Amino acid sequence: MARQKIICDCDPGHDDAIAILLAANSPDLELLGLTIVAGNQTLENTGRNACHVLQWLGREQIPVYTGCGRPMVRDRVTAGDIHGKTGLDGPVFPPLRKAPEGEHAVSYLIRTLLASEGDITVVTSGPMTNLGMALRMEPRIAEKIQRIVLMGGSYTNGNVTPAAEFNILADPEAAHVCFTSGRPITMIGLDVTRKVLCYPEIVERMAKAGNCASRLFVDLMKHFCKAQKEVFGWEGGPLHDPVTIACLLDPGLVSTKPMNVQIDLSHGPSYGRTNCDAFGYLGLPATADVAVDIDADRFWDIIEDGLRRYGETEARA
Ligand code: RIB
Numbered sequence: 105m106a107r108q109k110i111i112c113d114c115d116p117g118h119d120d121a122i123a124i125l126l127a128a129n130s131p132d133l134e135l136l137g138l139t140i141v142a143g144n145q146t147l148e149n150t151g152r153n154a155c156h157v158l159q160w161l162g163r164e165q166i167p168v169y170t171g172c173g174r175p176m177v178r179d180r181v182t183a184g185d186i187h188g189k190t191g192l193d194g195p196v197f198p199p200l201r202k203a204p205e206g207e208h209a210v211s212y213l214i215r216t217l218l219a220s221e222g223d224i225t226v227v228t229s230g231p232m233t234n235l236g237m238a239l240r241m242e243p244r245i246a247e248k249i250q251r252i253v254l255m256g257g258s259y260t261n262g263n264v265t266p267a268a269e270f271n272i273l274a275d276p277e278a279a280h281v282c283f284t285s286g287r288p289i290t291m292i293g294l295d296v297t298r299k300v301l302c303y304p305e306i307v308e309r310m311a312k313a314g315n316c317a318s319r320l321f322v323d324l325m326k327h328f329c330k331a332q333k334e335v336f337g338w339e340g341g342p343l344h345d346p347v348t349i350a351c352l353l354d355p356g357l358v359s360t361k362p363m364n365v366q367i368d369l370s371h372g373p374s375y376g377r378t379n380c381d382a383f384g385y386l387g388l389p390a391t392a393d394v395a396v397d398i399d400a401d402r403f404w405d406i407i408e409d410g411l412r413r414y415g416e417t418e419a420r421a
Pocket residue numbers: 115117118119120143144183229230231255263269270271344345
């Protein structure tokens with residue numbers, strides 16, 4: 105069976121890095137490229153981090169395209185409290201050989217989608233600025249996007265404000281452009297990602313794979329989980345972004361409910377909230393399949409399988 109073509113738009117970011125790890129070496133996915141956005145850290149940091157991760161994993165042939173360094177309208181926000189000054193604090197990487205391509209991420213998205221057969225899934229796990237800008241610059245790409253699968257939002261509460269989740273709050277206007285694109289959307293929100301907490305016993309389990317991927321997982325999770333405990337008090341950090349890839353690998357992993365989702369663009373306390381009409385109060389058509397539950401045990405099996413797929417390769421020099 106043909107591998108599913110995907111483009112991952114991300115802001116690595118510890119959990120983005122695990123999503124990249126999962127997507128970059130799967131027999132079921134063809135990762136065409138990474139498009140990078142500012143979010144967890146500045147674009148310079150997120151771009152460099154993406155190159156480090158691919159080089160470490162021996163997947164340097166996957167191209168990286170850096171994109172928008174700030175949101176479409178609002179001021180830029182970052183998440184150094186969780187991801188550190190580099191955006192990927194913890195692992196020590198060897199000198200970087202890999203560099204981003206010269207083409208801007210928005211240009212790459214437009215060019216690649218327009219040239220496609222309409223068979224590319226765009227996965228976003230950061231602010232949706234690159235995809236939002238691409239849709240505004242070239243609306244014809246909308247019909248060429250097979251599906252948007254995003255980590256973002258929540259139909260309950262947020263993680264930066266009581267109302268809003270980071271990826272959406274970091275660029276609500278871009279999220280609005282994407283959610284009104286008319287394309288099929290799967291929204292993986294905090295409601296399910298907070299059910300996959302990376303407890304110490306999970307880290308110990310993954311370390312047993314004994315390869316470059318498991319080394320990276322352990323080094324990333326040591327920092328990520330410590331930061332999550334300091335900020336949220338949890339014993340394990342929610343592994344948000346890899347859920348997007350895991351549900352492509354196993355569509356039965358998450359259960360979803362079609363809902364009308366509107367991004368709050370008012371500049372009040374709910375700015376950046378994904379208002380998910382779970383009970384159809386508004387009588388408006390559903391605009392997204394919103395994840396409402398996840399098989400956490402299956403998720404960790406997918407993570408372990410993904411790590412072990414890197415074989416016995418040692419950490420990259
Ligand atoms: O709210 C969690 C999301 O924000 C994740 O994608 C994390 O990497 C940050 O980008």
